[in-house]
Amino acid sequence: MRASAFKVTGGPEVLRLVDLPDPEPGPGEILIRVAYAGVNYGEIQHRLGDFGEPDGETVTGLEASGRVAALGEGVTGVSIGDPVTAYLPDGGGYAEYAVAPAAFTFPLAGAPAVRLPDGFDGRAGDSDRPQGGFAPVASALPLPDGFEGRTSDSDRRPAGFAPSTGGPGLAPSAVDRLPDGSDRRPDGLDLRTAGGAALVLTTAYGVLAGAARIAPGDTVLVHAAAGGVGGAAAQLARALGATEVYGTVGTPEKAEYARRSFGYDEVFAREGFPEAVLAATSGRGVDIVLDPVGGPTRLASFEVLAPFGRLAVYGEAARHPDLQLPVLPIWKNNRTLTGYNIGDLARRAPATVRAHGLSALALAASGAVRIDVTEEYALADAAEAHRLLGEGRNRGKVVLAVDQTSPSGV
Numbered sequence: 001m002r003a004s005a006f007k008v009t010g011g012p013e014v015l016r017l018v019d020l021p022d023p024e025p026g027p028g029e030i031l032i033r034v035a036y037a038g039v040n041y042g043e044i045q046h047r048l049g050d051f052g053e054p055d056g057e058t059v060t061g062l063e064a065s066g067r068v069a070a071l072g073e074g075v076t077g078v079s080i081g082d083p084v085t086a087y088l089p090d091g092g093g094y095a096e097y098a099v100a101p102a103a104f105t106f107p108l109a110g111a112p113a114v115r116l117p118d119g120f121d122g123r124a125g126d127s128d129r130p131q132g133g134f135a136p137v138a139s140a141l142p143l144p145d146g147f148e149g150r151t152s153d154s155d156r157r158p159a160g161f162a163p164s165t166g167g168p169g170l171a172p173s174a175v176d177r178l179p180d181g182s183d184r185r186p187d188g189l190d191l192r193t194a195g196g197a198a199l200v201l202t203t204a205y206g207v208l209a210g211a212a213r214i215a216p217g218d219t220v221l222v223h224a225a226a227g228g229v230g231g232a233a234a235q236l237a238r239a240l241g242a243t244e245v246y247g248t249v250g251t252p253e254k255a256e257y258a259r260r261s262f263g264y265d266e267v268f269a270r271e272g273f274p275e276a277v278l279a280a281t282s283g284r285g286v287d288i289v290l291d292p293v294g295g296p297t298r299l300a301s302f303e304v305l306a307p308f309g310r311l312a313v314y315g316e317a318a319r320h321p322d323l324q325l326p327v328l329p330i331w332k333n334n335r336t337l338t339g340y341n342i343g344d345l346a347r348r349a350p351a352t353v354r355a356h357g358l359s360a361l362a363l364a365a366s367g368a369v370r371i372d373v374t375e376e377y378a379l380a381d382a383a384e385a386h387r388l389l390g391e392g393r394n395r396g397k398v399v400l401a402v403d404q405t406s407p408s409g410v
């Protein structure tokens, strides 16, 4: 098969088109003939060596859409040729064929839900303990009659402190079902859009519902607001009950784009954002900050985090991994610093990742959340796509067009 691969770390130029043997699906895996692969910041980090040195030709690519080409042992519920979208925790999307775990493969319109192999219970080999903050809060203490968990300085429920309903996608009984009992399936996505959906939607949903424990009435600030995860997060926050959603971006053009495309109330320049956010919120700040940028942006985020607020960190786009954060602003006002890493969660709690993916893709299929594909590159031009993202010039979602010999309208 043709693949865009690298065997040394470095700049975009290390990505080259090569011929590699077709991969084979193992037990519980699905082989996908890739139609489109999403391009993500995580793949820039992979290429730069943040995830370790490559061992021979390495194919990155954390999400893809396409058609089922072969089924590994124990996989049922999908057929050869079915259109699917998949999160690829081990990469491999920048190629004509990719192998995806069945648990993270989501059939598109018309196909039945993938049935998971017997014994799949969402627990990984190295942990049989509940994932605090990500698992449902099923046994919260009952409150005295009349006590609604409200504070004197706020008429809003301090999420994370009051009993949680679990939130969409968090209750185990809801794993594969919508509230009306129907299967959760991303029926409304075409292959091009679906190529850039599985990682960003699952991540955005996981950060909001899992790490940040979003509750109806929360206000949210999204850094890198015009990007793939950012654009999805803004819309998902709204769908999960946020009343105000703000963003920050690197350039004025992106602010206008993000406002128009993703329904933000306001989008501010990253430079000087605390003043702007405090002015927009009458000095209160926001309940949730989503921060994949890091560095000075992370530090300044405490200035706009309301009491009971959650600062959810999930990336280092600004590349300041050694940032020191003060603890005082956290405990003084009952704030939470919380983290999210989909790769780690996929290893330790795959059922949680699957539930988040299903919930988010269902919202995308319903039209409540829109993936805006703004750029499409050929597989051979993956390096160009990496230049765009690596320099922060991207908006919305960038995809690689890999193979459109199958009809893309699904």
Ligand SMILES: NC(=O)c1ccc[n+]([C@@H]2O[C@H](COP(=O)([O-])OP(=O)(O)OC[C@H]3O[C@@H](n4cnc5c(N)ncnc54)[C@H](OP(=O)(O)O)[C@@H]3O)[C@@H](O)[C@H]2O)c1
Binding pocket: 039, 040, 041, 042, 199, 200, 203, 223, 224, 225, 226, 227, 228, 229, 230, 248, 249, 250, 251, 254, 270, 292, 293, 314, 315, 316, 317, 318, 319, 340, 341, 342, 343, 389, 390, 391, 392, 393, 394, 395, 396
């Ligand atoms: N933890 C997880 O599980 C997980 C999963 C997926 C993604 N992520 C993280 O989420 C973030 C967004 O990912 P994405 O794929 O959707 O990318 P993206 O947001 O579409 O693109 C990255 C954006 O980061 C911003 N940025 C800030 N400082 C930058 C710098 N020094 N160089 C380049 N870009 C910079 C830029 O937006 P501005 O111009 O607005 O600054 C850029 O457009 C990334 O940090 C990624 O690592 C984490």
